[in-house]
Amino acid sequence: MNFYVFNTYEEVSAYAAKIVSDVIKAKKDTILGLATGSSPIGLYKELVSMYERKELDFSSVKSVNLDEYVGLSGNHNQSYKYFMNCNLFDHINIDKKNTFIPNGISENLVESAKQYDHLLEELGYADVQILGIGANGHIGFNEPAEKLELSTHVTDLKIETIQANARFFESEADVPKKAVTMGIGSILKAKKIILIASGENKANVVHSLEDDYISTNIPATLLKLHPDVSVILDRAAASLLSQETIESETNETTRVSDR
């Protein structure tokens, strides 16, 4: 796991976008693993700007999203399908037929979760998977638990996740209580992983990524088993990291500012 710390969220987003764009430039038919929530919004803005400057071509790119709320159709303004259209797909030349998001309104959620897994397998999993992180350590909606599921599945959202996401809804009562999420196994099959975190409320969980322990009670710690994870942070999210880690990333900050 490599940590990169930047002064601002904009720099975090620019660095993440540089990694993603390098992958797309090297492989036209990249499989992009996408996340929603606040963390990747700046990265998506950067990718849109790169596309507008004709630096990036998404025509052969396919995408797979991590998760979707159960019960929200793509027309609902808080569904993750809607989020992806507004923040990325509507502004780039990706073919929407090549964008895949778990189905939260299927009559048979278990069966459609299985189909999503087959799709991931067929596509060969993400070349680069973008992740945010919950303050409780969830990735996708793999919530802290004694056991974690490897494959795409329906999950109950933890109360702290519902409370954290209430900011996007009119009230906490409107936040769906369940979601369909890619499992930890599929996330770990991505060739490259980028985890973005900003803000003081992520500092504790980011701190747990630094040591030599893993725990299903902090699902993101399982990313330590993956050989290529970049954790891209602003100063606030990195504030509890050891001096040693902070020093080793200072050069990166400089490198990106110099870009």
Ligand code: F6R
């Ligand atoms: C969203 C997702 C979640 C978020 C996490 C952090 O697709 O999978 O794991 O990444 O809840 O959310 P933000 O970025 O809003 O703090």
